[in-house]
Amino acid sequence: MGVKNSLQAFVVLLYMSCCSSFYLPGLAPVSFCREGNSTDNCKSRIELFVNRLDSVESVLPYEYDAFDFCKDENERRPSENLGQVLFGERIESSPYKFYFNKNQTCKMICSKVYQPKVNTQLEFIKKGIQLNYQHHWIVDNMPVTWCYDVEEGQKFCSPGFPIGCAVAPDGRVKDACVISSEFNKKDTFYLFNHVDITITYHSGNGENWDGARLVAARLVPKSYKHPSKDNLNCEAHPMEIPQELTSKLEVIYSYSVTFRENNTIKWASRWDYILESMPHTNIQWFSIMNSLVIVLFLSGMVAMIMLRTLHKDIARYNQIDSSEDAQEEFGWKLVHGDIFRPPKKGMLLSVFLGQGTQIFIMTFITLFLACLGFLSPANRGALMTCSVVLWVLLGTPAGYVSARLYKTFGGEKWKTNVLMTALLCPGIIFADFFVMNIILWEKGSSAAIPFGTLVAILAMWFGISVPLTFLGAYFGFKERSIEHPVRTNQIPRQIPVQSFFTKPLPGIIMGGILPFGCIFIQLFFILNSIWSHQMYYMFGFLFLVFIILLITCSEATILLCYFHLCAEDYHWWWRSFLTSGFTAVYLFIYAVHYFFSKLQITGTASTILYFGYTIIMFLIFFLFTGTIGFFACYWFVKKIYSVVKVD
Known part of the structure; x- marks a missing residue:
């Protein structure tokens, strides 16, 4: 009886597990609450992950750490599946961390100092800017997009944004430098060392879940030359990197984050604004x-x-009785003795x-x-x-x-x-x-x-x-x-001279x-x-x-x-x-x-x-x-x- 009851219980549990609802792996929604109100089902801290950097001008992607950007002190990597490894995706945690619905303005992340002598890290960043390498950031398993206007008043949302931009020696503005008239100094690189992040959320009012859910994450890359670590200025002139470094250069990375409520966007359709901006x-x-x-x-x-043709041919061939008529056969019927001859x-x-x-x-x-x-x-x-x-x-x-x-x-x-x-x-x-x-x-x-x-x-x-x-x-x-439906002759039939098209x-x-x-x-x-x-x-x-x-x-x-x-x-x-x-x-x-x-x-x-x-x-x-x-x-x-x- 004990074995029988155990078997019945197992069948019931199996039935219940089959009938329960589920989310696709990696696609389960996450709820967020204000700081101090977090629970097991509602988080308050929002983590921003960074992925590899790539470019349309190079097949070689690079990890985020290769460009000497700000690193997370407690860096960790989410588990990656085989497909991500084969595609070269390298997702890791970043120092950009903030709390839900807590706006912040011009907050410093870290600073990097480069000396005028040969500096391979700075040269690598400049090479990345020249080849238009793109950041790829992730918030709540959703790409942080950069949306900008294109022709005919349409808006395009890209899942990546550039490291920076450059102005050629002849004054020609390249890539993202067209977004501002301040990027005008010849033979100069401009580093995007600041981002304005806007996170849109659905408050959950009228829904059957607690907390809010993120439905969009956008940013605008900016370039600011902050006076110092203790005196950040998010309205300063752009962060210039000259072609030849003659003095010490300090780069201060910063960000601003703003939260906006929008209950018209459902969590299930939060990718739509990205996909709809892609034409075609x-x-x-x-x-x-x-x-x-x-x-x-x-x-x-x-x-x-x-x-028509085949049916007519088959009917005519099958009606042939006399050997004289059989000699008049032509076309595909003549090769029936060789049609299933094994190929070379x-x-x-x-x-x-x-x-x-x-x-x-x-x-x-x-x-x-x-x-x-x-x-x-x-x-x-x-x-x-x-x-x-x-x-x-x-x-x-x-x-x-x-x-x-x-x-x-x-x-x-x-x-x-x-x-x-x-x-x-x-x-x-x-x-x-x-x-x-x-x-x-x-x-x-x-x-x-x-x-x-x-x-x-x-x-x-x-x-x-x-x-x-x-x-x-x-x-x-x-x-x-x-x-096979027909036998193969012992002696192969000679193939007649073929026309060009046959x-x-x-x-x-x-x-x-x-x-x-x-x-x-x-x-x-x-x-x-x-x-x-x-x-x-x-x-x-x-x-x-x-x-x-x-x-x-x-x-x-x-x-x-x-x-x-x-x-x-x-x-x-x-x-x-x-x-x-x-x-x-x-x-x-x-x-x-x-x-x-x-x-x-x-x-x-x-x-x-x-x-x-x-x-x-x-x-x-x-x-x-x-x-x-x-x-x-x-x-x-x-x-x-x-x-x-x-x-």
């Missing part, structure tokens, strides 16, 4: 409509082939398809979870963490698909197949990633992955992914070979144009989020474009595959993979165009890093799109030859 929603809808038109066009073409380099093709299947499932699940809100920008690093964990756990389908296809191709080197599936593509990506990491280590960048994390990634790869790949391959080789290379090049046309606008925003440090949140659009990409790759590959079969060219295995996989080549070309036309990246290291990471993106996208096209074409070929009568 209309462009997104235009991209979707453009992609849908392409899909409808391809669907009409495929439907015409399937319902079948081992490599099966490995690519196994890895492509793994990437496809990983991408689908990740985007689906992102649409549900589990991978929102507020949950930092969750997107990359989810992708890496899913990839590691999906070794089984990769091994199964690779082994099953390799066995169908008549391959016998099963050990080599399994090892290549588990190690080839991940090994290329890891080698590229490791080389990039060496460059980041040498430059002292915060994006450099710690050695312990690299060991952890290798442990996940060899300890989880590789065994799961072997398990999937075991079941794949255990299954029977895939049966030759392999032109067909492959044409095959990637339409899928790329469906994604290139979305690709622009993705590249902006990666290299221009803009916030990406339109996962609904991205998932819709993902589905459109699947359909477009499938239909374009089927269409070209049918044309090639009609030209009596039965080498469709590799061609179907490369036709849709060539979309990745257009992606790489667009990334090159983006680098030279949109970015202002300078320096050899940053250029190598950009193209190194672009190659990783190219390889993943090549495997992904190639696999889609292959399986679509494989289904199409089996479908049409399964209804043809073969004597």
Whole structure:
């Protein structure tokens, strides 16, 4: 009876835990009260955290401490997930601490003194100003934004603000120096050593929770040359850093904070003012409509082939009884004895398809979870963490698909197949990633992955992914070979001379144009989020474009595959993979165009890093799109030859 009661109690507790409400990890609201009224559920102290500093002119991010800013005496780092480490985020506590609803004006944080002799720290700050490095601050898991006016009276809220600005020797004002006419001295750097912080809160009146909740955090960077530590002046002239330091320079950092009540903004929608200031929603809808038109066009073409041309051909072929008529056969029917002849380099093709299947499932699940809100920008690093964990756990389908296809191709080197599936593509990506990491280590960048994390990634790869790949391959080789609807002749049929458009290379090049046309606008925003440090949140659009990409790759590959079969060219295995996989080549070309036309990246290291990471993106996208096209074409070929009568 005791065991039975314990089991019943466990079931009840499990049921209660399943039915209770929950917040997504890292997204639970925090209530704040005035100083002296704090409780376990209501805090009075507000902490400001700082993240890495980055720039649109350099791929190298740096930690906050690298620039000799004010440090927290009791510095601590919140726990970071795998995605944050891989993205190079380095969040740490700061000396900016204040109490809820307690306004403060021109309060000093710390001071730094630089001597006229060679000072590497000051030179590093000046280099950061020259490359327009940006602060990224966080309050209550929400970015502290800098909102400023742009063209047509619109306001743009950036999740970062610059270290400072500079005026060139010729008097040309650069970057943020345009915000004030006081920044006018030639060949001079101006340091933003003061911030006016405004925190907006919802008081909680009429709500079912105690205390107030923060709904916005904005700041305005300022530059003041304070007379001394004991005599701060937040209306003084800007803090100038000359090109050549001839005397002692003292930099005093300060801040002001103001609290404002606004009960019209709900806590759940506190990110809206940041996202709404980012344009391009209309462009997104235009991209979707453009992609849908392409899909409808391809669907009409495929439907015409399937319902009219193909149906007519099958009916005519199946009505042939006399041998004289049989000699008049032409087109795709003539190659039925060679259509399922194993391809050359079948081992490599099966490995690519196994890895492509793994990437496809990983991408689908990740985007689906992102649409549900589990991978929102507020949950930092969750997107990359989810992708890496899913990839590691999906070794089984990769091994199964690779082994099953390799066995169908008549391959016998099963050990080599399994090892290549588990190690080839991940090994290329890891080698590229490791080389990039060496460059980041040498430059002292915060994006450099710690050695312990690299060991952890290798442990996940060899300890989880590789065994799961072997398990999937075991079941794949255990299954029977895939049966095909027609037999393969012993002697290969000679392929007639092909026209220009039915030759392999032109067909492959044409095959990637339409899928790329469906994604290139979305690709622009993705590249902006990666290299221009803009916030990406339109996962609904991205998932819709993902589905459109699947359909477009499938239909374009089927269409070209049918044309090639009609030209009596039965080498469709590799061609179907490369036709849709060539979309990745257009992606790489667009990334090159983006680098030279949109970015202002300078320096050899940053250029190598950009193209190194672009190659990783190219390889993943090549495997992904190639696999889609292959399986679509494989289904199409089996479908049409399964209804043809073969004597």
